[in-house]
Amino acid sequence: MNGPLKFHWQPELQRSSLVVGWGVDATKLGAKVINYLNRKLGGQSFCEIEPVEFFPLGGITIEDDLVQFPESKFYSYPGKNLVVFSGPPPGYQWYKFLNLILDVAENYCHVQELHTIGGMISLWAHTAPRELMGIFNSPELKEALSHYRLATGLDYETPPGQRPTLNSFLLWAAKRRNIPGVNLWVPIPFYLVPVDDPKAQRRILEFLNQRFDLGIDFSDLDEEIEQQNQIIAEMRHSFPHIDESISMLESHLMPSEEESQRLVIETEKFFREKRY
Amino acid sequence: MGIILYKEPKLEKPDMVACWPGIANIGVLAIDTLRGQIGAEELGEIESLDFFYPRRVIIKAGVLEDLEFPSSKFYYKRFDSKDLIIFIGEEQPADGGRMYAEGIKAYQMADLVLDVAERFGCHRIYTSGAAVSLTHHALKPRVWAVTSRDDLNKEVRGHDNTILMSEIEGTVDGGSITGLNGLLLGLAKKRGFEAICLMGEIPDYLSRAPFPYPRASKSVLEILASFLRIEIDYGALDKMSAQIDDIIEGMYEEFSSDIRERLDQRKSIAQAKPETITEEDGKWIKEHIDELFKKGDSGDERPS
Numbered sequence: 001m002n003g004p005l006k007f008h009w010q011p012e013l014q015r016s017s018l019v020v021g022w023g024v025d026a027t028k029l030g031a032k033v034i035n036y037l038n039r040k041l042g043g044q045s046f047c048e049i050e051p052v053e054f055f056p057l058g059g060i061t062i063e064d065d066l067v068q069f070p071e072s073k074f075y076s077y078p079g080k081n082l083v084v085f086s087g088p089p090p091g092y093q094w095y096k097f098l099n100l101i102l103d104v105a106e107n108y109c110h111v112q113e114l115h116t117i118g119g120m121i122s123l124w125a126h127t128a129p130r131e132l133m134g135i136f137n138s139p140e141l142k143e144a145l146s147h148y149r150l151a152t153g154l155d156y157e158t159p160p161g162q163r164p165t166l167n168s169f170l171l172w173a174a175k176r177r178n179i180p181g182v183n184l185w186v187p188i189p190f191y192l193v194p195v196d197d198p199k200a201q202r203r204i205l206e207f208l209n210q211r212f213d214l215g216i217d218f219s220d221l222d223e224e225i226e227q228q229n230q231i232i233a234e235m236r237h238s239f240p241h242i243d244e245s246i247s248m249l250e251s252h253l254m255p256s257e258e259e260s261q262r263l264v265i266e267t268e269k270f271f272r273e274k275r276y
Numbered sequence: 277m278g279i280i281l282y283k284e285p286k287l288e289k290p291d292m293v294a295c296w297p298g299i300a301n302i303g304v305l306a307i308d309t310l311r312g313q314i315g316a317e318e319l320g321e322i323e324s325l326d327f328f329y330p331r332r333v334i335i336k337a338g339v340l341e342d343l344e345f346p347s348s349k350f351y352y353k354r355f356d357s358k359d360l361i362i363f364i365g366e367e368q369p370a371d372g373g374r375m376y377a378e379g380i381k382a383y384q385m386a387d388l389v390l391d392v393a394e395r396f397g398c399h400r401i402y403t404s405g406a407a408v409s410l411t412h413h414a415l416k417p418r419v420w421a422v423t424s425r426d427d428l429n430k431e432v433r434g435h436d437n438t439i440l441m442s443e444i445e446g447t448v449d450g451g452s453i454t455g456l457n458g459l460l461l462g463l464a465k466k467r468g469f470e471a472i473c474l475m476g477e478i479p480d481y482l483s484r485a486p487f488p489y490p491r492a493s494k495s496v497l498e499i500l501a502s503f504l505r506i507e508i509d510y511g512a513l514d515k516m517s518a519q520i521d522d523i524i525e526g527m528y529e530e531f532s533s534d535i536r537e538r539l540d541q542r543k544s545i546a547q548a549k550p551e552t553i554t555e556e557d558g559k560w561i562k563e564h565i566d567e568l569f570k571k572g573d574s575g576d577e578r579p580s
């Protein structure tokens with residue numbers, strides 16, 4: 001018995017790396033990146049955390065006409081020294097839950113390094129480059145990743161009334177076990193949050209591809225980025241006020257709150273109409 | 277999950293005063309003022325990790341320096357005849373961003389607090405909180421009391437400005453104390469401690485206000501000091517009360533004249549009777565108070 005851990009099989013990994021993505025950050029970036037990895041690299045789930053101790057389970061939620069149920073799964077990839085965890089953030093017993101993730105990583109997969117993925121809402125335009133930011137739990141790892149085009153100089157304290165992210169909590173828990181780790185954050189333009197941001201996915205995936213030598217061909221994702229750019233161009237052409245708002249963002253100016261809200265709502269509406 | 281004691285002093289028949297945040301932080305402000313006034317020393321803490329989500333991360337030059345959790349700390353002070361242990365929980369171990377704890381985590385935490393009380397030989401536990409009442413902010417808040425035994429009720433009656441819950445109109449059949457400030461009382465009774473809860477009155481129309489209500493904290497502290505036979509300087513609480521009074525007055529001015537008139541009637545009677553305010557008026561107050569306080573709300577970053 002492994003308590004809340006349910007193993008389907010055990011991968012043979014040595015000195016591997018763990019990548020963690022949650023399902024609730026901006027545009028569900030973490031879950032999308034992991035779905036992409038699973039699809040491209042043939043990821044197979046070998047273990048899951050039973051939800052009963054960690055989620056309310058007072059019913060189910062429905063998204064896009066599909067039933068949602070908390071699934072917290074570990075994946076490995078044939079021929080790759082990589083283990084990935086994906087799932088929704090627990091509702092309670094956070095420290096126990098995070099330690100279960102690290103237990104699997106450390107005791108069964110011999111993980112040496114942790115990478116978490118997160119999308120953060122930004123006030124930049126979609127045409128701006130997605131600068132990847134790293135927050136580390138060890139200066140040594142920060143130094144080791146210094147050649148990866150990461151922004152690494154952040155000074156930050158949680159403002160009153162807010163809470164740290166679960167990625168910060170996990171990074172801290174890993175530090176207590178002497179597992180070096182990094183939170184990878186990529187900015188997502190606020191008006192793309194209800195839609196999608198394949199460009200942000202690509203930025204994270206590029207990093208992982210380079211770091212773990214995954215040999216991924218991104219042509220499908222590039223096509224998706226191109227399609228999105230075309231839809232936004234069409235939207236800008238059709239609606240001068242949207243073009244004006246995005247142009248302001250491109251000039252590092254902030255549209256009014258009302259204009260910003262309108263940009264979010266109309267972008268979502270335009271994309272929905274294009275897709276159906 | 278457990279207790280960390282920094283030291284293990286020999287204490288003489290100590291009482292314990294314990295509190296977690298609740299409405300307007302009436303209890304915590306009273307107990308924390310007591311702690312500061314008597315110069316209580318740190319005694320130990322309950323480990324936070326298993327109970328709480330972190331409250332603050334500190335990142336410097338891209339490196340996570342620290343993660344802070346809400347504290348649950350014990351303090352102690354020696355007096356000539358009877359020593360004192362103080363427990364202050366910075367948050368209740370509640371799930372889903374709620375203020376009040378319930379269920380297994382609440383029970384575990386209350387049990388740990390009483391384990392410390394038992395270890396140091398405490399016989400009596402005091403808790404504190406708020407009593408939402410049909411009173412007026414210009415009136416001195418009374419202190420509602422609930423105890424675990426009849427003889428303690430008699431003792432309570434010996435203290436000025438204190439009223440047993442059954443003596444309040446509309447509460448003859450009893451009431452409830454939400455969260456750990458209540459649960460600790462029940463568990464203390466179950467484990468054989470003498471238990472007393474002192475609740476400072478707060479007007480119903482201020483019960484959702486995002487600021488403390490130091491007038492009620494002072495009333496609680498006065499009674500507690502009387503029970504413990506210690507002298508307290510109330511200067512800091514009085515100063516805070518004056519500042520909060522200004523905020524309350526500003527807010528009160530925004531009520532409609534009709535409602536203000538009805539609420540003002542409460543000042544003229546020592547004990548407000550429920551019929552001085554209609555259900556409709558009460559509803560109006562709640563709705564409008566919420567609207568005013570929404571302006572100060574801030575988001576919760578919780579999980580990423």
